[in-house]
Amino acid sequence: MPDTERNERDYVVSKSIARRATDPNLRTGSEFRESLRDGRHVIVNGRDVSDVTKEPTLGRGIDQLARYFDAQHDPATRDLLTTVEPDTGERISTAWLVPRSIEDLWRYDAMIKCSTSLSFGVFGRPPDYGPVKAISFVAWNHLVRKLEPEALDKIMNFLRVGQRNNLTSADVIIDVQTDRKTPVAQRAARLRVVEERKDGIVISGAKAGNSVLAQGNIGTISMPPPTPGMPEECMIWAVVPANAPGMKLLLREANTNGAEASEDHPIDANGEESDGLLIFDRVFVPWDYVFSYKNKTTADIYNILGQFAFWKIATRLSYRAEIFAGVAQMIVDALGTDQIPAVRALVSEVIHYAATLRGMMTAAVERAKPTESGVMLPDHVFVTAGRLHSIEAYPRIMQILRELSGQGLIGRLPQATWDRPDIGPLLDEYLPGHKLNARDKNRLFNLVWDMSCSPSAMRLALFENINATPAPALREELYRVYDREPAMAAIRKRAGIA
Secondary structure, rough: OOHHHOOOOOOOOOOOOOOOOOOOOOOOOOHHHHOOOOOEEEEEOOOOEEEHHOOOOHHHHHOOOHHHHHHHOOOOOOOHHEOOOOOOOOEEEHHHHHOOOHHHHHHHHHHHHHHHHHHHHOOOOOOOOOOHHHHHHHHHHHHOOOOOOOOHHHHHHHHHHHHHHHOEEEEEOOOOOOOOOOOHHHOEEEOEEEEEOOOEEEEEEEOOOOOOHHOEEEEOOOOOOOOOOOOOOOOEEEEEEEEOOEEEEEEEEEEEOOOOEEEEEEEEHHOOOOEEEEEEEEEEHHHHHHHEOOHHHHHHHHHHHHHHHHHHHHHHHHHHHHHHHHHHHHHHHHHHHOHHHHHHHHHHHHHHHHHHHHHHHHHHHOEEEOOOOOOOOOOOOHHHHHHHHHHHHHHHHHHHHHHHHHHHOOOOOOOHHHOOOHHHHHHHOOEEEEEEEEHHHHHHHHHHHHHHHHHHHHHHHHHHHOOOOOOHHHHHHHHOOOOOHHHHHHHHHOOOOO
């Protein structure tokens, strides 16, 4: 839709898709792909890409996201990925439901499990991630409204637009790396408002990361906690469509090329999530989609406003952990090494990682409480502890998968070699696994390679560490939020300390 045809209410819908008579709020995979053909300005290896769905390094990742949308219509997964919105009676993506009960949170949990199984959890910004910031604004409206009483109406409108258009969102958060000794106000790249207009704001600057924006519909702009000297014009929470005039997305070097054979690369053949540098060159945002501006209170509660997002991230990681445990067992079964105590101990370590993380996420839901604004949020202590556990152990889990595999990872042979009539039979004879034929054993190690060794696996390891928040910050947050006072009071009483 040309920018001149947009009004403030549909600004974030970069390309309208005709609503179907059945489930009009739910897009199909093909409709999702069509929504991305909107004239967005994406640059890949120095080239302007006119259609991201046809770009080899982006297309397979888009196809993977499209399968999620098709799964919304599949009877086997429909009730996991979609739900009926209680206020309207309409079926929507569960991702856009505002949780008002523990039962709603369990609906989310089931959705995340399904989403993770569809992609093996390798997308940090799957379609079910989208509205996390908006839901947090609703949850903490009692804090935000003190300075911005109109914010809730804006957020509720955005949620309705998101529900009706089944939008996929990227986080636009990370400030670009620059000289930290330069005062914040003097950093040219720092995203800021450069003009205030009657109908909205104009912003310029840059943001890093922006995972999946090139393959999604919208970006939700927020900022890390403020640093001393941050100008108030940098305190922005808003949303923009991926094709907003003046935005350029410069993608990093791809880790997959779009030509991988599925046998050789069972994970990488399905593409990857894009990341890139997003440049804003006088980008206009109407006031209806500026949720907070110059609000010091909002700036100071970044970690509070991120609580729903943090839980969804940790829940996805918990279901990835279950996949790791299954892979570990399959490796030792294929090699016949499960009778070795040291091997069983390594598998148990992966199981411990998975079980502990899943237990923390279960406890977080069961101990959820409503905020003063009536939104049910998982217990933040368990979420924070789970996030810390997930990233501290992650490198160790990857190394265990490599150790269990042994030479299997460096001895992998490509499909084309197996297909040679003079070679394939020899490999079948020489390389059988335990109750697993040689070629299937090779297929298993191809998957383990994609999971633990490939360039995309290394990128994902880096992403998970940043996405869950680095460990020192999580330890500080856990120190802040964990209530030790009841135990301390009991200790003082038992010890006779006044």
